[in-house]
Amino acid sequence: MKRNLKKIIALGLAATMAFSLVGCGGGGDASSSSGNGEAAANESSGEGGYKDTLIWAQGADVTSMDPHQGKETPSVEVTDQIFDTLTVVNPETNELEPQIAESWEQTDDLTYVFKIRQGIKFHDGSDLTAEDVKFSLERAINSASVSYLVDFIDTVEVNDDYTVTVTTKFPYAPTLRNLAVPFAAIVPKAVVEADEEGFKLHPIGCGPYKFVEWKQGDSVTLEAFDEYFGGTPATKNLIMKVIPEAAQRTIALETGEVDLVYGIVSNDIDKIKENPDLQLFEAPSMNCYYISMNMNHKPFDDERVREAINLAIDRQLLIDTILNGAGEVADSIIAPGVFGYSSPGAYEYNPEKAKELLAEAGYPDGFSTSIWVNDNQERVEACQAISAMLMEVGIECSVEVMEFGRFIEDTSAGEHDMGYFGWTTSSKDGDYTFYSLEHSTQQGAAGNRSFLNDPEVDALIDEGRSTTDEAKRAEIYKELQVKLKEINNNAPIYYSDVTVGASAKVEGFVPDPIEYHKLDKVKVAN
């Protein structure tokens, strides 16, 4: 064994020496061929000193390749490369920009006329027309998972091949921003109608990257779409690798196995900052981590129990320890950067009062319950800490860890007592979150997993979404957030930052506050 190893090393050395000799002889490209074998291999396939493949790692797999179904962040991180939307929000400037629609006009409170860019091709070579836009938006409206995003739309009419008129049910202020959210994606009508199941397995869009392969639970491979209307993507191939363990993701980045890593956990942040070969991208997120209490299950139908749980959680302690300080205490279900945010007052940490409330509610000795969470180390640890905090007030709470797909499926079906979720306000407008998480019509897959059904809350949400005056909307949301804090159906825990680790060779990456990082301008130097 040892002898073999020596032989191999000797051979390797000999080969390297031979290479460098040849390099010196060649003169011109001496510097490029004196490197090791791996670099040489990469160079031959790359162009202009850049790699032809970008590999990124994320913690969970795609739940569905159908953009009108897989709305969870790990899914969109992939499908956003395949599909485009009518409008798009610039992650740096937060300005609305045209994408599939080259221009638009609001003719009255309810009517928007979009001019579709001509010459956009889907990956199968067909042209994108107004018919596809109408079909896609209607398909999204009928999807249980993403309907909340677009159900403000009353009708979509095709004026001609490249003009579409969208009429809303009521004056809806965030219309254009909602249409920029990736799950309002435009899909090819002909392809989806011909074989919907086939489309879900082999998605076809008009975005910068074509779908190649999806190995479930392992990886997704994408290839640049040369006819992309926004210009040929900078890197030819994209590979997404699923690496559930945060520590493994960081190690993969350090060893150069991957170029980009989403979701760097707090205890690895310093490691990346201190490593000269790596860089860290940070952006304030639109993300809130919260516990949803299933109001259909006893004893969470009792407001006092829900309030007791909110009072029993020491949020600051959780952030200081489990998160190493990388987060902010949450006081509302939407983050401060979202339109409509207004603090209803910080959540108090008061275990004594929590115990009193439990006793009042008829549980002087507490009760036993469970909290569900997906298999993400940081989330699991947060839940274990929360479970210990609940134990202090007498609530025996077991932590049930499950795979992400099953977690989403079972909590959508309302089988949980409590669930630990992260929610991103993708349109950066409060309505997006209030409507999906708190409105009685959005129970289950859409997002309302506390199964809240409160006419007053519904009325406020409806009023907020049909008002266009910003100041008035802000007033309504202020009242709504106070009301939600009284209901206590959710326990907002903290707001986190978006953290992306990258090799120092990565160029052109812009972190997106809603985590749907676009990769078509990203290059990796050799």
Next chain:
Amino acid sequence: MKKDNTKELSSGVKQRSLWQDAWRRFKKNKLAMVGLVFLAVLVVIAIGTIVVDIVTNNYIYENYVIKQNLRGRLEPPSAAHPLGLDEFGRDMLLRMLWAVRSSLFMGVIAILISGVLGGLLGAVAGYYGNKTDNIIMRAMDILLAIPSMLLAIAIVAAFGTSLVNVLLAIGISYIPTFARTVRASIMTVKDQEYVEAARAVGANDATIIFKYIIPNAMAPIIVQTTLGVAGAILSIAGLSFIGMGVQPPTPEWGSMLSSARTYIRDSWHITVIPGLGIMLTILALNVVGDGLRDALDPRLKN
């Protein structure tokens, strides 16, 4: 057994039973003795922690073993906490001690389940032979075709994570090994003269199996049990590692290892210590098992 004694009497200096003789030979094996002492210490710890829990009415367990102290998380070993604190600020030493019982007792109980069931099936198969033997052993072969860990995972996944299910899962997955061992050793003794003699005086099958055959076929079963417990402890740790065994916050080496692995680069102590716990226990059981095999093997008599 009587027969063995008389044999010993005629060849040996003093009258010794098979067990005394085996013990004498076992003692000579230094490594096995170290293993035995280690196991004895573990048993004392396991019983000791149970006694402490009863005496203090779980006070130590609730306030030190499972109670989190987040501010002190990942503290390295120090005088106050010789093995440091874990990722939730709990004392590693106490958690290690309290974890002994789940590993040790669960391992033993799981093997008792498989020992009794597998032993019974093996005994019946070995004694009756023919069709009975064929039916039982082919069923065992089917079970044996499935890797025991996989079978255990399947059982837990199907019936849910609970202590009883984990024990049953591991117990069932070890049945074939026991059935085969018992069957083989029964077949070697069932044609012995003393068995024929028992049959001749009209003893029924149950009496013959339990009174004359099993005691004389005990040696390989004991060895198998010791090694089986080692395997079972490893399986429990493995199941807990993947989240299907003992659930946190109950301390268990496998689950401690699992939740600590994220911190392996920053806080080595919380991964290395439970890992060492598992390793040393398994090693001790294997060494003892080997020692027993040598001590009980009549061919290695000196």
